[in-house]
Amino acid sequence: MKLDKIHNIYFIGIGGIGMSALARYFVAKGKCVGGYDKTPSDITKALNALGVKIHFEDAINNIDDSFFNKETTLIVYTPAVPKGHAELDYFKSEGYQVLKRSQLLGLITENTFCLAVAGTHGKTTTTSILGHLLKVCNVPVTAFLGGISENYDSNLIINGTEVSVVEADEFDRSFLTLSPNLAGVTSMDADHLDIYGEASELIKSFEDFTKKIKPKGKLFVKNGLPLSGITYGIEDDSDYTIQNIKIENGTYVFDVQTPKAVLKNIHFNLPGRHNLSNALLALAMAVEYGCPHQQLANALASYKGVKRRFTYHIKTNELVFIDDYAHHPEEINAVHQAVREMYPDKKVLAVFQPHLYSRTRDFADEFANSLAQFDELLLLDIYPARELPIEGVTSQWLLEKINNEHKRLVNKSNLLIELRKSSAEVILTIGAGDIGEEVKHIKKEFSLAN
Structure with missing residues (x-):
């Protein structure tokens, strides 16, 4: 599919956090964007303010006429949409171009330098830290976030389109649509067993994801996970490790040992060892991308968090x-x-x-x-x-x-x-x-x- 031939994009489930980031992206690209969601929310209000037409009743006659041109319209839906959804069934039966959210994300990012973060926990915080680090280092990045960044009051960071940062979501095996250059895995705890049935199937899907990394790409793995790659961890012998942790006025202060250097007295404001781990992965991926160490240390200190994450x-x-x-x-x-x-x-x-x-x-x-x-x-x-x-x-x-x-x-x-x-x-x-x-x-x- 050629996205440059698409002028109208209609999202079914547009109020979802991942869907709304894509909607914002296409608004920024000058496309005509609209959609359906079950209920109004702060997210749908914010999209309305950008000129996105949204309705809340599953009815074909509520859809704006601009979305009924098969040649120039793309329909995007989330796996959370229930079976029997009238609008989705209509577009499928009428032969429209219909994609899952994850497929569209794969298309957008395939011609970019893609940094993807996978894991059953920590994806959203890590991607938002990584997007922030790259933006502050003036990398031409677009970051699609699974939460609202406190720094940008948005789930989309745009500073250019050559580089992309995405969450690689294991739900519904969505992450297998991606082909990242740099990928990180934060955790592989059993979850989504309604989809996978067995924890072993979930682990296999992560192994399959690591095979999607482009040639000459790199995999970052939390120390202890059953995958081989560049390791990161806290107070251990990982390739990237945090040492000398102190808490001063509610802020973490620590050193980071990288394969080539030691970064001293880094400040980070999010509480919890899990957030220290997320920050370390983001820092490691940004270092391997090529960002200057000192700029990264300053950027990490200015990171404010994601809404509804502590x-x-x-x-x-x-x-x-x-x-x-x-x-x-x-x-x-x-x-x-x-x-x-x-x-x-x-x-x-x-x-x-x-x-x-x-x-x-x-x-x-x-x-x-x-x-x-x-x-x-x-x-x-x-x-x-x-x-x-x-x-x-x-x-x-x-x-x-x-x-x-x-x-x-x-x-x-x-x-x-x-x-x-x-x-x-x-x-x-x-x-x-x-x-x-x-x-x-x-x-x-x-x-x-x-």
Whole structure:
């Protein structure tokens, strides 16, 4: 397919974080962009402000006439779109050019120098750090992010089109559409077993991904993963390693040993050892791309984070309120480690919304262990996303497995009342569903009280 022949691009599921980054990209390219999504959101409002036509009812007669030219129109959809979607079925049956999001990303990046970050955790933070590093070093880069960068208030960074930075998403084996020059793998924990069935199949897909790297390309691997490449790690014998870690005023200060040099006294503002690891991978990939060491050190110090990744909403002596996207037991463990490191003497309450019935079922015992670590736990109902309920898999069932004396099941409607009952000095909201919508209510409630 020749993208230069395409003038109109219609996105089904345009409010998704990956889809909206592509929509922004084509708006910047001067294309006519429109789409459908199930519900309005901050993302769809931001796209509206860019002139993107969006509607929220699955009906062909809602689609603007400009998208009915088969020769000049491309239809893009996300795997999250359910079967039987009227608009998608129509475009497929009428012979339009229809691509999955991942296929389109593969097309956009195939003629660029592509840096791709894969892994079951850490992709979004690492790609946003990497995009920021390259932008500050004035590389002609376009970075497609799976979250909203705090530095750019966007999920797209554009500073040119010769180089691309992308998340290589293992869901639905999407990352096999990419052919990167430099690729990094952060983690390979079992996840998406509704797609893969067995953890061994997930591992095989990562092995297949590494075979997609272009000739003379390079693979970066977190030390300990069953892949061979340039290794990175914290306080170990990796090719790239962080040493001499200190915390000063809530900021990490550390040295980085690279294969050729030592970078001294680097500052990084995101809490948690998992974020140190993400920063190291981004730094290693940028070094191998050819960015100057000192410029990279300065750029890393100016990185502000991604929305809903350990995002502070209240930070006073009396109360800290943090929101995070963590939705896998290992991610919850990472958030717990970060909050204990930053606030070792404070009482911590976590509000968790499980995401997907299948993930809750597949990792119930691991979720129970990770959630039991907090001083107090409020558990919301499972967010179904793309799934129908599974008999016997409920938040009450999960709650009974959690060994914590201060746990209870709550509804979103009385969440603020339950939070008011607590004496916790640190409040965390955790999950990948619509729990993010509760953040503004919690922030308002407690900001007024303090």
